[in-house]
Amino acid sequence: MTVDRDNMEEKLNELVEFSRTSGKIDMKLYTEYDVKRGLRDSAGKGVLTGLTEISDVIGFEVTEQGEKIPANGKLYYQGYDVSELVRGFRNRRFGFEEITYLLLFGELPQKHQLDDFVEILGSFRELPEAFTRDVIMKAPSTNMMNSMQKCVLTLYSYDKNPEDTSIQNILRQSLSMVAKMPLLAVYSYHTYRHCFQGHNLVIRNPKPELSLAENLLQMLHPDGKYTELEAKVLDVALVLHAEHGGGNNSTFTTHVVSSSGTDTYSAVAASLGSLKGPKHGGANLKVQEMFEDIKLHVTDWEDEEKLRNYLNLILDKQAFDHAGLIYGMGHAVYTESDPRAVILKEYAQKLSEEKNLEKEYTLYTTVERIAGECIARKRRLLKPVCANVDFFSGFVYTMLGLPKELYTPLFAIARISGWSAHRIEELVNSSKIIRPAYKYVGHHKKYAELEER
Known part of the structure; x- marks a missing residue:
């Protein structure tokens, strides 16, 4: 059957106009029913929807009279001031792996605990056999966030126990995601350059002796080289993006989707979709x-x-x-x-x-x-x-020589640590699905047969 493209476009445009008019709600009704649009009150403050011990975001000081006074901001990971944490990564010591441990387990690791944790992450820092060829390079995307979503959802098929939502299994899946996310981002970018820009395809494997930040740079840079300061700065950037409370859009998405009882891969893919938005990660x-x-x-x-x-x-x-x-x-x-x-x-x-x-x-x-x-x-x-x-x-x-196509994916590489901690926190503490209310403000209508409309 031959399709009249111009006629089809005209019909679609007509439907677009229907969508615009049918979905429009009188703005006065939001005030009338005291609707917290965007889950914010009239002053723009977020509505309290949950409790967390993972991080604390402070922008005000409160007087004895309860008055809020603007102050220098503070960010705490599991009770530790992030500024002090960053100062603690002296010399060549990298901090992202340590921060991931802190967010997941609530305390800073001892030396032997950190060594064991880094070794565990290293064991997960491999993609399944032929995954790069069969998944990343097939139907490549011009947006790395969409490519990463596809890859994360496909990893479900390679997991022998993907639906198990026990904390033991979710922790295994989470550590695997933390370790694999840099590869998904960088390999998706190299594939994009090869397929859409005609560049040679060079895939460099991660090195087990390097930190996550160092591996990112050596896998991404054409010559695999980087300076000590470059690696340090990227590591600090990852630490600062790892977590920022339960109310930011992508982390709240993690809570909402996890509360439904779904699998880890679906939860992470949903959070990636949130982070992609220009009002958030972009x-x-x-x-x-x-x-x-x-x-x-x-x-x-x-x-x-x-x-x-x-x-x-x-x-x-x-x-x-x-x-x-x-x-x-x-x-x-x-x-x-x-x-x-x-x-x-x-x-x-x-x-x-x-x-x-x-x-x-x-x-x-x-x-x-x-x-x-x-x-x-x-x-x-x-x-x-x-x-x-x-x-x-x-x-x-x-x-750092990082392409703009990877700016938001770098955010995701860091924030997967926070998402994982919040997913576990949600499942440990809650048995109820998150379900806010929406008030119906339309009109009930009498049904008419097709011939009578």
């Missing part, structure tokens, strides 16, 4: 695109007045993507500062010195300062506006 890429636009329109990076004028144009929806947002600025919880951004900013400076990119680093810090002032004035905000972790992470990834 934010650092928007920061990079914004800075490229700023560089294009403000050639003198030391002219603060021109930078201020252009940032105001962005806020007025007259420049960049016309969304009125300065990406990487502001956070739902943090006020005076995001502790992750503070730490990453310090390492960004060190890396910029090694790469001779001090002027670009200065541009970032200048925009950070001016943007906070512009946003507060334009939006008439009473609380401070700080840079969040996305503000510097894209710049760091660029200096």
Whole structure:
């Protein structure tokens, strides 16, 4: 049967208009029924939907009278200040594996426990035989997050006991995911370059003696080489992205999907789908695109007045993507500062010195300062506006020679540790499926036969 494409497109467009009108809800009804849109109250604060011991995100100090005062942000992993944890990774010691242990088991490991844990992760750091050829290279995607989702779901078929939701089995699956996620991301990227950009396909195996951060760099860089500082900075970035409370979109997705009793692979795939969204994991890429636009329109990076004028144009929806947002600025919880951004900013400076990119680093810090002032004035905000972790992470990834296609996958590589901890916490503590309420505000209608409509 021959299909009239133009006629079919016209019919589809008609259905699109039906969808737009039928799905539109009167905004006044959200206020009338006190609906917490986005699970947030009228002040933008998240509605309390669960309890966790895995991490604590603090952006305010509370006075004896109960008044909230903006303060420098604090982030705690299992009760430990993340700033102190990062300072503890002195010299060449890498921290991501140790942080994964902490998130999963609640305490920092002793030396022999960490050694055993790293060995266990190393034993999982292999893909099934011919998996790269049969899964990753078949029907490749232009988006690495979709490729990773496909790979994660397919790993279900290679698991001899995929449906067992006992904590013992889920821990095994989780450690396997932590170890394999870098391979899924990097091999998907190499396949993408080969199939869509015509580059030679080079697949480099992970080395058991290297940390996860080192393996990422040696598998990704064309020559397999990296500096000591590059590996250290990437390791710190992974640590800072590993966990951020139970309320962020992808981790809440982990809780919601896990509460249904589904398997680990389905839960991880769902969280990957959440993280892919530009309002969540894709934010650092928007920061990079914004800075490229700023560089294009403000050639003198030391002219603060021109930078201020252009940032105001962005806020007025007259420049960049016309969304009125300065990406990487502001956070739902943090006020005076995001502790992750503070730490990453310090390492960004060190890396910029090694790469001779001090002027670009200065541009970032200048925009950070001016943007906070512009946003507060334009939006008439009473609380401070700080840079969040996305503000510097894209710049760091660029200096590390990482392609933009892997910015969000790197977030996933880190956050799988937090997701795994929250999945286990959900299953240990809850027997109820998460099911919030939606109020019906439509109208009941009388049915009519097809011939009478």
